[in-house]
Structure formats: structure tokens, C-alpha cells
Amino acid sequence: MALLVRPIPYPEESPGGLLLRAAEENGWQSPVQLLTAYRCIRNSDENHLRTLFVRPEALEEIMHTLGMKEGVGVNLAYHRDGVTEVSPIRWASVTTPWSSMRFVSGAFCPLCLRKQLYLQRTWDHRLVTSCPKHGVLLIDRCPECGLHLSWNRPGIATCRCGYDLSLSAPVTIDTDATAFVKELATTGDQKVFAALDALFEGLLPILDKVGSLTEQHKLVELAVSGIRRPESLVPLVANYILDNECGGLSVHPRITCLPLLASGNTVVQEFGVLVLRELDLRGWLPASSIEEVPGQTGIREAAALLGLTEDLTKKLVHHNILCGKRNKSGHAWRIENSSLNRLLMDLENRKSVVKDAISVFLYRKIPGPRHSLAEAISDIIAGALVSGGFDLASGLESLTVVAPARKVCAHWDDCVTVAELAERCNVHTENIRFAIKAGVIPADKRVTNGRRMTVIDVSDAEKFEKEYVFAGSLARQIGASVTNFAEKLMSTGIRPVSGPKVDGGLTYIFLRQDLEALDLGAVAALDNYPTRTGRKKLGLAQHTTESTISLAKAAEALGLTVQRTKGLVLKGLLEAAEHGGRALQINRDSLDRLNSMLDDKNLIAIDDAAKIVGETRSAFEYRWVHTHLVTVIDLGVRRVIRRQCLEEVQRYKRIFITADEAGKLLGSHRSLLPNWERRGLIAPEKVMESKIVWVKLYRRADFDQLRLLKEYSGPSNEHE
Numbered sequence: 001m002a003l004l005v006r007p008i009p010y011p012e013e014s015p016g017g018l019l020l021r022a023a024e025e026n027g028w029q030s031p032v033q034l035l036t037a038y039r040c041i042r043n044s045d046e047n048h049l050r051t052l053f054v055r056p057e058a059l060e061e062i063m064h065t066l067g068m069k070e071g072v073g074v075n076l077a078y079h080r081d082g083v084t085e086v087s088p089i090r091w092a093s094v095t096t097p098w099s100s101m102r103f104v105s106g107a108f109c110p111l112c113l114r115k116q117l118y119l120q121r122t123w124d125h126r127l128v129t130s131c132p133k134h135g136v137l138l139i140d141r142c143p144e145c146g147l148h149l150s151w152n153r154p155g156i157a158t159c160r161c162g163y164d165l166s167l168s169a170p171v172t173i174d175t176d177a178t179a180f181v182k183e184l185a186t187t188g189d190q191k192v193f194a195a196l197d198a199l200f201e202g203l204l205p206i207l208d209k210v211g212s213l214t215e216q217h218k219l220v221e222l223a224v225s226g227i228r229r230p231e232s233l234v235p236l237v238a239n240y241i242l243d244n245e246c247g248g249l250s251v252h253p254r255i256t257c258l259p260l261l262a263s264g265n266t267v268v269q270e271f272g273v274l275v276l277r278e279l280d281l282r283g284w285l286p287a288s289s290i291e292e293v294p295g296q297t298g299i300r301e302a303a304a305l306l307g308l309t310e311d312l313t314k315k316l317v318h319h320n321i322l323c324g325k326r327n328k329s330g331h332a333w334r335i336e337n338s339s340l341n342r343l344l345m346d347l348e349n350r351k352s353v354v355k356d357a358i359s360v361f362l363y364r365k366i367p368g369p370r371h372s373l374a375e376a377i378s379d380i381i382a383g384a385l386v387s388g389g390f391d392l393a394s395g396l397e398s399l400t401v402v403a404p405a406r407k408v409c410a411h412w413d414d415c416v417t418v419a420e421l422a423e424r425c426n427v428h429t430e431n432i433r434f435a436i437k438a439g440v441i442p443a444d445k446r447v448t449n450g451r452r453m454t455v456i457d458v459s460d461a462e463k464f465e466k467e468y469v470f471a472g473s474l475a476r477q478i479g480a481s482v483t484n485f486a487e488k489l490m491s492t493g494i495r496p497v498s499g500p501k502v503d504g505g506l507t508y509i510f511l512r513q514d515l516e517a518l519d520l521g522a523v524a525a526l527d528n529y530p531t532r533t534g535r536k537k538l539g540l541a542q543h544t545t546e547s548t549i550s551l552a553k554a555a556e557a558l559g560l561t562v563q564r565t566k567g568l569v570l571k572g573l574l575e576a577a578e579h580g581g582r583a584l585q586i587n588r589d590s591l592d593r594l595n596s597m598l599d600d601k602n603l604i605a606i607d608d609a610a611k612i613v614g615e616t617r618s619a620f621e622y623r624w625v626h627t628h629l630v631t632v633i634d635l636g637v638r639r640v641i642r643r644q645c646l647e648e649v650q651r652y653k654r655i656f657i658t659a660d661e662a663g664k665l666l667g668s669h670r671s672l673l674p675n676w677e678r679r680g681l682i683a684p685e686k687v688m689e690s691k692i693v694w695v696k697l698y699r700r701a702d703f704d705q706l707r708l709l710k711e712y713s714g715p716s717n718e719h720e
Contacts, residue, residue: 093188105148107140110168129217130178136170198265238278248287252344262301280392299333307395319374351389415455434506471508480524548577548585568636603640627688656697
């Protein structure tokens, strides 16, 4: 068995082995010369290749050894247009993805193989399915054993079963499509070639022509016709989608056309839109049963399928409309294909021909309970909204609705909804939701009409009404002020079980048994009591003004926005008052302390310090901060250092010089000094290191000697 040499990213035999043998025959010793020659051969740079040889006949010998004709450059390996393994490669004069190449199994023209035992690079691309020279179909299977051709076979024309591949019977076929592909590759028409390859990739799963090379040839012909005249291919694709389903489509057309819609090529995306418009004009019908579509789809592809942005698609997942989850790294989203199909089909089945329909994105601006696309879709599925449908070609961005026909009401005998309990307690629904979050009211989730709802058991609701009361509800019962009634109750020594200062609740909740002995009318009539809500009493207000300041005032004093000032509190640079009410109050002492540090003349901004020593801020941090010579103080507003640290840096720069600085002064690269260091010509005077950086410092006194050394000795092979 002999391993055939094929074009791979890192050829192990073809250029390497032959080049080494040629080097041995010509007596080459320098590995640099060998490597440079190899690169020139890969790049077909014959002019540069001629300059590498001392003897002129050496070039002719290596070109003869490698099978190169004089004046004709040959690439011995495909070039990447990037640095990763998935980067596209150069094929002929165009760029193509790795997935478009036949690197697993090859193909050949039997007539070309009979004439010369030579595998052409043209046959490596999947769009090349025939030989325009002989007008026959390429062969990718052995006619004897029926297996795909392997690169690991006894010879170029010998299959693993021993059959002589050159004896394969040719099949005459129209080669116009292949000639068009080769013309694009030769002329370097990258835009049209990329669109053709992407359209072929998008049609593969839709038309399901992935079997024999004959079917692939037909698919290439269809892709070529789609590039030349898209209007001729659109009806054929639409017919194929509709003909496969007799009783209606159980898979939504946007799911079927996903390979086209999610393509990275705009030409293919526009072709997918044309197919969907054709299906919409023909009046496609959804089947009565919805098919479960296996697999998962990435968030980008799911967004293209739905016709939405990625953020809106994620919100559909958060509202349990779509089934999706993150991968193990927690970054990439994966959406279940079945949930995508179910959503689109549900919206199609609930579509009604209505008048005065309005876009969901416009409807959300109308005052009402719905504020997002996700909630509007939930209401459509639940029956609270009537859908006007959406344009098949545009997706859910064109979804329309009309005014709600009815309100969804859950009728259960064993539980009540949040809205019902809020009405019974005479409070807003958000008060009940906060009480549920605080654990005061036990609740559960139930699904009704495809929507999850928070419900409370009847017994738990009755127990809450019997044992607890909201301060606002109690104040309304006796005609007291809702604003300060809770403060008046707490001034009598009654402690709430939940509230803003207890567990972050929206309003205060009290136990009814704690209030039985109180005269609520007398409590409401109190005047002198410590208050944190409503209008401040004069004495208390004066005390608060002296010790604290509001967040907005603190931001104004610092010349910052409120959000940045709040960030200073989170960093601990400002202290929040412990009893400042709902509005955030800042202790004046911490504000004065921060202002004094900002005005300190012994502190200097790190940007200004870098300018003083003649360095960029990033270089200053890398050399002096990361090596712990300089300590940075983060004041939130700006990062500063002490002037003593700056003086220490200036002292170091007077004595030492870094490799970067030396390289710039010598007009060379920074690697010059480490090279001299490896040769024992120089040694660093001081090494500043930490866990993340390592900076070498050389004495400036040795700089003149280094300059003379460079003038005397250049980095040439002869001197070494």
C-alpha cells in the first residue's frame, strides 16, 4: 500500500521529502535556505527561487526533482487565508471554505487518467463534477467494489481492491456547469464564485441531492442556473417543497429554507426570500399535525429563521416560548428545532383575516399591559390577542395583531391568580409579587393555554388575608395617609414582617395580631415621630443635611453622572448612609475624603505620569505597574499614583534602558538585545518580574558599546 500525496494544509511528504532529497544531492547545509526555498515553491515564486542558489544548475536540478517546468510555478499545497484550521483556502484564483474540498475522498476523469497518471487539483473542489475537456462525468467510486476512492491506495490508478481505475467506463454528460465554475475560478471572480458555492451548500439539505456524483452534478447545474437567472430556479425549489407534502406542510417553510436564510452570503439569503414569496403566492397550507423536527439550532440561525434579532430571540427563550439553553461554556445558545417549528405553526394556525391589524412593534407603543414582542406572542397563543399573521418572507418582524378580543381568565377551584389576590387585598399586583418573592405568600406555577401563570393556593390566600395586612391597605381603610402610615406604626414599636427596610419588599406588611391593641386612629394622628418617608420634620431634616447628601448632589459635586457616582459606592470609595430611606444618601465624610484625595498634590494621574517619562500608558503599566514598582490608586474618577513612585521610575530610566527602547534607538527590532544576550555579548543588569510580566533592564552606560557592536557586526550568516 502506498499513501498517495494529496493537497493538505501541512504536506508531510510531497514538498518536504522531495525538497530534502534535493538538498542532500546539492549539498545544502543552511536550514534557512531550505525553508526559504520551500516557501518560494509553495508561492510559485520562481524569480525569488533563482536568487537562493549559488550554482545556477542547482535550480534546474531541484525543479526537475520536484517536477516543475522552467517558467511555470506550481503550488505544492493549498494556502490558507487565515491562521486557524477552519480558515478558507486558495483554490485556483479564488478563496473557498475547507468544507467545499474533496479531502476525504477524491474524484477523477477516467480519460485523463488513461492519458497521464496525474491527479489534477481542479478535481478537488466539489463544484467540479465533470471534465469539460472530454465531456464525461467524474468518478468518485470504484466501479468494481463500489466504495469511495481512498487516498491510501496502491497507486494513482489502482483501487484498494486492485481494480485499474483507468479502465473505468466514462459517462457522457453536459459539462456547461463545470466550465462555468472553472471560468469563475480562473478569472478570480470571488463574489460570484462564493455565491455559487454558498447556494450549492444551501440547496443540499433542501433538495436532498447528496448521494451519487450524478445527483451532485444535477445540483451544481441547478445552482449555476440560480446564479445566472434566479427566477428560473425559484419555482423549481418551491415545487419540490410543496410536492413532498400532500396533506399540507407539517414543517414550516421557514424551517425548510433555513440553510438559505442563515447563509453568510447575501445573494443566497435573497434567493431564500424569493422562494418564500413564491410559496406565499401559491397559498401553502399547514398540516393538521405538527412534525417534531430533530436537532438544535444556534441563536444566530434561529434569529434568521424567525426574522428577528438575536436579542429578541433570546427573550422568547426567557419567556418559555422557545425551548433553549446555553452550552457548557455558558456563552453559545442552542434552540430546539421542534420548538421553533411549533411556534411558527401555532402562529399560522391562529392567524385570522382581520381588518385594522397593526404591527406588534407599533402596538407595543400603545398604553397597555403588553410591552414586548414575547408578551404579545404569549397573548396570541393564550388567546388574549387576535393575530393578523405575518409575511412569510419577512418573518416575525412583520407580525400583526388587533385589539384584545378577550382577557384570559383562569378558573380554578383550588387556587387564585396574583391579580385576584391583589384585588381582594386592595393593593397593586406588584405588591403581591414582591410578597411572593419575600416568601410571605407561597405560590406555584401552572400552565394554562400554553402560558405559565403564577397562582396561590386558596388556603394559603385565605391564611394570608387572615393573618397579614398591607400598610397601604390598612391606611385606606381608616382614611389615613398611605405615605407615612407605616412609619407611624413602626414609631409605636410594631415591627413589620416584610418591607423596604426588612427584605427589600415593595411595601410594609404587618401581622394583624400585633395591631389589635392599637388605636389606629390615634396612630394616624401622630405628629412627632421619627420619619424616613414623606416630608422630613424640620429638626430631623437639619440633622440629615449635615451628615448626608443625596446621590444626585454628590454626583453634581464630583462632576459625574449619577450612575458613575453610584459605581463609586459599589467600589467602596463613597459610603452610603445606613438610614437614608429609599433614596440613596451619601455620607458627607466619605465625599469630603474623596474630594481631598482628588485635590492631593502628591497624587498624579497615571496618564500624566506616562507622558512625563515619555511612554504610552500601556507601556508604563506593563513595565512599572505590573512589575510592582509603582502602585496605582483607583479613585473611581481617575487612576493615580504617588509622586514618589514617579520619581522612582525616573531614576530607573536614567540608569537603565529596556530592549524596546534600545531597539528603537539602534533602528532595529527589540529582539536584537536578546540575540546578543544568547551569544553572551551582553547581560541584563536587572530583571523585574511578576506572575504575568518579565521586563529586562540594561545599563545605559553600556549603550555606546552596543551601538559600536551593531556597526561592527550585522546579523549575517557569514559572520556567524
